[in-house]
Amino acid sequence: MNITKFPRPLKVLALGALASLALTACGGSSDADTAGDGTVRVAVFPSFNALGPRTADLEGVFDKHGLDVELVTVATPGEATPQLLGGKIEFALMDMVSPIIAKTEGVDLVMAAPGAVGAAAKDDGLTSGRFWVRADSPIQSVADLENATFGIPQTKGQLWLDVREAIDNAGGDSSKTEFVEVPNTLAALRSGSVDVVTTAEPSGTATLNDPDLRVLDHFVNAGGDLSYAYVTTPRYAAENAENVEKFRDAVVEANTMLAEQDGLAAEVAATYIEVDPAILSQAIYPKFPTTPITEDNINSTLDRMVRYGLVQEADAPAPGDMIVGG
Known part of the structure; x- marks a missing residue:
């Protein structure tokens, strides 16, 4: 076929x-x-x-x-x-x-x-779920995302659950995060219209060499x-x-x-x-x-x-x- x-x-x-x-x-x-x-x-x-x-x-x-x-x-x-x-x-x-x-x-x-x-984290801490911020962003931890504008393809779906759970598990309050639906998350991040986004693979790996963006942290889809x-x-x-x-x-x-x-x-x-x-x-x-x-x-x-x-x-x-x- x-x-x-x-x-x-x-x-x-x-x-x-x-x-x-x-x-x-x-x-x-x-x-x-x-x-x-x-x-x-x-x-x-x-x-x-x-x-x-x-x-x-x-x-x-x-x-x-x-x-x-x-x-x-x-x-x-x-x-x-x-x-x-x-x-x-x-x-x-x-x-x-x-x-x-x-x-x-x-x-x-x-x-x-x-x-x-x-997928649970590998020995190096990497998972397929990545949080991305701009290289010059003041955001330093997942807990900080409670005050961020988060660009996401769809609110109130599985990825939205993953993000909220990750923020709360890190000690933040995900109810304070502003979620904004955007069709192209990385483009929205680069433009400055949002503070943080996620990527799915292989987009995450392909973005690792972008000097304007950095990986804030990783999360596990569906709680593992x-x-x-x-x-x-x-x-x-x-x-x-x-x-x-x-x-x-x-x-x-x-x-x-x-x-x-x-x-x-x-x-x-x-x-x-x-x-x-x-x-x-x-x-x-x-x-x-x-x-x-x-x-x-x-x-x-x-x-x-x-x-x-x-x-x-x-x-x-x-x-x-x-x-x-x-």
Whole structure:
């Protein structure tokens, strides 16, 4: 299968837009639109978090499990959700927050396979999550960010949770931080319109040699727990249980290959991310789960969402309701 190359990860739509887009799809096409041709369509982002199915495709893991898979590139969960509900795709990569918010707003999605885990710090203290400030910034610590203007692609999403948690854990008060949505975080930082931003890999590694910017510190995505998962609809899961099981097992097998084979992540990433191979070899990759999703993974996300007001505890879905077969 040919894999199209894309230059860099794209930002996620606001969570409210995700739900509204999904709901508009309910009156359109049905699951029957693509059913019956034998192809399993999986929506992925052009980012490191999609390395599981990219690896399964390139290394023949999907074929081994009897699946004919087509990878469909989307920019956001909001773009993927109506396609899931309309039967245009069968699975979609999403951050952990998006399907939970969708569930609370009446859009029923369930998680079928694990995507990526926030990578804990290496021995040198580096993680894939970086805080950036201008080289001459007076900001000296993560705790100082309580008084900063923070440029972020999307407020009240998973990255927003990561940032707030990092500030609070450092002794600051994240409720005092001013969050501003910006389409290009590094450009906003260079222009002086915000005080601090984050980067995703490989953009962070590519920016290390910029003399006008400096790394303030690092943080761990999703608190070091599951940060991305592959989502489907309960209807598809009920009617295609064998395919769901095969897909889950194939992704877990590919994730295991990524975890065990040095250099494989960079090799696969080079097939769809147009970045200097030297940067890809130096970049920091997420961890890839080698076991299926558990209720503990869901609870980890729910705890953070409740703590920061993304969902009320009384409205939070039961963890088992967010997992296929749970």
